[in-house]
Amino acid sequence: MSEIKKHFLSYDEQIDLLKQKKLSIKNDEIAKSELKRYSYYSLITGYKDIFKIAKNGDYKSDASFEGIIYLYKFDDSMREIFLHEFIHIEKHIKSLYSYSFCELYGDKQNDYLDANNYNYSKYQTDVNNFISILNGIIRHSSRYKYVHHNKTKYKNVPLWVIMQTLTFGNLSKMYNFSNQKLQSQVAKEFPSIYPHQLSSMLNVLSKFRNVCAHGERLYNYKTKKSIKKLDVYNEISEYNPKSKNDLFTVLICLKYLLPTFNYENFLNLLNTAITRLNSDIGESYTKLVLEGMGFPDNWKDIAAIPIN
Structure with missing residues (x-):
């Protein structure tokens, strides 16, 4: 079968194409x-998929251009809500990690540039690459005023300073190849989480953070790697998730990693956004969106379960 080539269409032609595929458009100029x-x-x-009869076919009889807009804007609000919490967690982990590392191995620049202060025997390549990144940041310190200040004035850039330059992905990798003692010191700050679970959580959250930061579709995004088993998944017997790498899994992670007040506020914002979507596009389409997010019918009950 020959590949269908995409070609440029004017805005009017784009609208005509959508109408040919039986998508309802109330106002051409607004569209x-x-x-x-x-x-x-x-x-x-x-965002068209849930509104179509088949992937490359016509739209459903009740689908509308306005409905696609509503879903797009819902996803935009999801990115904003989740990104706010990702940033909070990122700052918290950076603070805990830099404190624990300095307490265990020292607060000098050479300490975090020393491969022996990580799990080097298991993650030799990762550690070498990461130390190369840190050396590059120090070498080109003029990119970061606070790094350059410590380098020129004190001839030393402490870990808690250079930590601010690291991405969530960098942080996730750094925690993953750290020694068990350091991992445990960080993980003990969160109830009912083991170091290997926190490592997998940070890996997955970093991927979702990138999706949010780059404005990509979030609601049905899934990572390749899954979260390690968490107790809350078993608290309600009828809930047996097919995957632990979707947006509902992220919600569970936030339940473990956020302070109670922040988590409850997050849930309120989330519920408000979902309620608004239901009003905008209807219950049947909202159900499809929630399925894409990995949210079970009783997601509110699961989200409210206390962590032991």
């Missing part, structure tokens, strides 16, 4: 304005 704002690829290609 054109939205296509200009978000692009056909980001808006239609990104």
Whole structure:
């Protein structure tokens, strides 16, 4: 079968194409304005699936351009809600890690550049690459005013300073190849989490953070790696998740990693956004969205279970 080649379409042609595929459009000018704002690829290609009869076929009889807009804006609100909590967790882990590392191995620049202060026997390549990244940051310190200040004035850039330059992905890898004692010191700050679980949580959260930061589709995104078993999954017997790498898994991670007040506020914002979506596109489509997010019917009950 020959590949169908994509070619440039004007905004009017894009609208005509959608109408040919039986998508309801109430106002062509508003639709054109939205296509200009978000692009056909980001808006239609990104969010059309639940509104279509088949992947490459016509749209369902009750599907509308406005419904796709509502889903796009819902996903945008999801990115904002989740990203806010990812940033909170990232700062918390950076603080805990730098404190624990300095307490165990020292607070000098050479201490965190010493491969022997990590699990080098198991993660030799990862550690070497990471130390190379840190050396590069120090070498080109002018990119970061606070790093350059410590380098020039004190001839030493402490870990808690250079830690601010690291991405969530860097942080996740750093924790993963650290020694067991350091991992345990960080993990003990969170109830009912073992170091290997925290490591897998940080790995998955870093991937979701990138999706949020880059404005990619979030609601049905799934990572390749899954979260290690967490007790809360077994608290309600009828809930047996098919995957532990979806957005509901992220919610469970936030339950373990956020302070109670922050988590409850997060749940309120999440529930408000879902309620609004249900009002905008209807219960049947909202159910499909929640399924894509990995949310079971009783997600509120599971989200409210106390952590022992």
